[in-house]
Amino acid sequence: MEMRKVLAAELEKIMEENEKVVIINADLAKAAALSNLYQKFPKRCFNVGVAEQNMASIAAGLSSYGFIPFIFTFTPFATRRICDQIAVSICYSKQNVKIFGLDPGITATNNGGTHMSFEDVGIIRSMPQTTVFEPCDEIQLKKSLKQILNYKSMIYVRIFRKGNIKIFDENNCEFDLMKASIIKNGSDISIFCTGIMVEEALKAYEVLKNKNISAEIIDIHTIKPLDSKTILSSIKKTKKAVVAENHNKFGGLFSAICELAAENFPVPIKYVAVEDEFGQVGNLEFLKKYYKLTCESIVEKALSLVE
Amino acid sequence: MNLKEFCLQIRKDIIQEIGTFGVGHIGGSLSIVEILAVLYNNYMNFDPNDPKKEGRDRLIVSKGHAGPAVYAVLANLGFFDKSWLLTLNKPGTNLPSHCDMNKTPGIDMTTGSLGQGFSCAVGIALGSKLKHDNAKIYTIIGDGESQEGQIWEASMFASHNRLDNLIAFLDYNGAQIDGEIIDVCSILPASDKWRTFGWHVIEVRNGNSCEEIDDALRLAQILENKPCMIVANTTKGFGIPFVEKAGVNNHSMNISKEQLEMALDELNKQER
Ligand SMILES: Cc1ncc(C[n+]2csc(CCOP(=O)(O)OP(=O)(O)O)c2C)c(N)n1
Numbered sequence: 001m002e003m004r005k006v007l008a009a010e011l012e013k014i015m016e017e018n019e020k021v022v023i024i025n026a027d028l029a030k031a032a033a034l035s036n037l038y039q040k041f042p043k044r045c046f047n048v049g050v051a052e053q054n055m056a057s058i059a060a061g062l063s064s065y066g067f068i069p070f071i072f073t074f075t076p077f078a079t080r081r082i083c084d085q086i087a088v089s090i091c092y093s094k095q096n097v098k099i100f101g102l103d104p105g106i107t108a109t110n111n112g113g114t115h116m117s118f119e120d121v122g123i124i125r126s127m128p129q130t131t132v133f134e135p136c137d138e139i140q141l142k143k144s145l146k147q148i149l150n151y152k153s154m155i156y157v158r159i160f161r162k163g164n165i166k167i168f169d170e171n172n173c174e175f176d177l178m179k180a181s182i183i184k185n186g187s188d189i190s191i192f193c194t195g196i197m198v199e200e201a202l203k204a205y206e207v208l209k210n211k212n213i214s215a216e217i218i219d220i221h222t223i224k225p226l227d228s229k230t231i232l233s234s235i236k237k238t239k240k241a242v243v244a245e246n247h248n249k250f251g252g253l254f255s256a257i258c259e260l261a262a263e264n265f266p267v268p269i270k271y272v273a274v275e276d277e278f279g280q281v282g283n284l285e286f287l288k289k290y291y292k293l294t295c296e297s298i299v300e301k302a303l304s305l306v307e
Numbered sequence: 308m309n310l311k312e313f314c315l316q317i318r319k320d321i322i323q324e325i326g327t328f329g330v331g332h333i334g335g336s337l338s339i340v341e342i343l344a345v346l347y348n349n350y351m352n353f354d355p356n357d358p359k360k361e362g363r364d365r366l367i368v369s370k371g372h373a374g375p376a377v378y379a380v381l382a383n384l385g386f387f388d389k390s391w392l393l394t395l396n397k398p399g400t401n402l403p404s405h406c407d408m409n410k411t412p413g414i415d416m417t418t419g420s421l422g423q424g425f426s427c428a429v430g431i432a433l434g435s436k437l438k439h440d441n442a443k444i445y446t447i448i449g450d451g452e453s454q455e456g457q458i459w460e461a462s463m464f465a466s467h468n469r470l471d472n473l474i475a476f477l478d479y480n481g482a483q484i485d486g487e488i489i490d491v492c493s494i495l496p497a498s499d500k501w502r503t504f505g506w507h508v509i510e511v512r513n514g515n516s517c518e519e520i521d522d523a524l525r526l527a528q529i530l531e532n533k534p535c536m537i538v539a540n541t542t543k544g545f546g547i548p549f550v551e552k553a554g555v556n557n558h559s560m561n562i563s564k565e566q567l568e569m570a571l572d573e574l575n576k577q578e579r
């Protein structure tokens with residue numbers, strides 16, 4: 001199922017159980033597949049129109065009054081457009097607002113450069129006491145929602161709204177918001193990945209396996225705070241790592257892991273990420289190739305470290 | 308080609324662009340066709356062979372998702388080859404879904420993040436005043452876009468600085484993505500707001516009539532001391548029946564090959 005549909009279905013359950021949950025969006029209710037919720041809970045769903053900054057601070061106000069606002073817009077408008085509102089109204093004021101950014105990085109496809117955020121993780125990550133989460137598939141998204149609700153702090157969630165990806169088996173996976181998910185155990189190299197790059201990393205795992213290289217694939221769904229225990233114990237074992245993310249190479253997961261490793265256990269680490277460029281229009285396949293966010297790039301970087 | 312024929316040609320090109328790609332911002336592209344046609348044919352000073360010419364008049368389409376309409380006009384005026392239109396939104400294209408000044412000759416400002424283009428237009432009008440080059444600066448904003456606070460920040464600054472070289476259009480087509488403006492978050496009374504923000508306001512009852520747009524622009528040229536807002540009541544999706552009929556669902560539509568052919572047939576008939 002599309003991520004946005006899973007999200008809407010889970011939100012419906014949460015809103016039924018918890019009267020404090022309110023939804024605000026900025027003229028993207030249809031795009032986020034929230035229309036049914038707006039019909040079902042008209043008193044707790046609001047549309048501010050095209051006014052993201054307003055939305056962020058209204059949400060902070062509602063939070064200070066005891067509500068738990070979930071707010072929605074495209075990733076660039078959920079972060080860079082409303083940066084100071086997030087910093088002051090939400091984070092500095094310690095308000096419990098759940099920010100959902102739709103279509104991170106290249107998943108903005110045909111909307112092109114203005115709508116393609118390669119910096120959103122960096123922006124949010126650099127503010128104190130924030131949390132950044134990106135589910136890689138519908139199962140993770142589904143399992144995360146209750147934890148997001150119960151988590152008593154601001155959280156930024158990146159969602160590939162039309163994504164229809166299955167990585168995990170629903171009946172056979174534990175999910176903890178604060179714990180990285182080890183998908184494959186390995187001993188030669190650690191591959192840390194997030195979002196749409198998890199699928200590519202799993203393909204890379206098979207290619208490397210055929211070359212007798214044992215890769216450890218770890219999905220870092222929560223980019224902040226990092227699960228440093230899992231990450232450090234992996235690199236202590238493998239002594240090298242590749243980080244793959246749908247984001248600029250500055251400020252995102254690659255930066256976060258380098259910071260952690262540099263201080264605690266320095267090892268060579270390479271990135272598969274956007275080379276400090278802006279976005280553009282194109283379909284997902286084209287954009288993956290253009291920005292080298294592929295299984296091939298992961299394999300190449302991994303081989304350069306192993307050989 | 309008279310203005311009416313020009314508009315028909317632009318509509319054919321818009322549906323061709325979006326129909327060839329398969330999906331796109333059709334509603335808000337069609338609502339501004341007459342505004343663009345009258346501006347470029349009767350008022351703006353520009354040179355397709357020298358699109359960055361100093362002192363030219365400029366147009367900032369702040370509702371940047373209407374790119375397909377602007378591209379059709381620019382192609383017909385010779386800024387670039389018409390074959391480009393069929394590359395809309397394809398990988399590597401010079402015609403992306405939202406206007407990009409570094410990709411498309413004739414585009415004066417990069418837009419697509421709503422609200423920003425309007426402030427850019429104010430900055431450009433200020434620049435022209437500082438240079439005394441007598442350029443006219445035109446801009447188009449959406450009615451949904453008017454919900455952005457930035458629009459009103461820019462509005463205040465423009466009237467405070469008496470930017471009477473700035474002529475703006477509010478494309479009042481009554482709709483945004485999630486529905487009608489009055490249902491989502493009303494901006495009414497729009498004209499009064501602009502007046503109290505210190506602007507000349509000209510209301511155009513039918514913003515899809517070239518004559519009425521032309522009358523408004525003629526008046527706007529002679530108004531002084533304040534920037535001018537032309538509130539144009541338009542129809543989202545105007546001129547292509549199946550798009551118009553989709554109403555609030557025509558913001559971005561999938562267009563099939565059959566629908567493309569049907570629309571072209573219809574527009575050809577109107578031409579005769
Ligand atoms: C800052 C920002 N927020 C959200 C969007 C997504 N978006 C694109 S068009 C649109 C609706 C615009 O409505 P309106 O200005 O009335 O445009 P029109 O009806 O002329 O197409 C929205 C919300 C955007 N492009 N920029």
Ligand SMILES: [Mg+2]
Nearest residue numbers: 450451482483
């Ligand atoms: Mg509109």
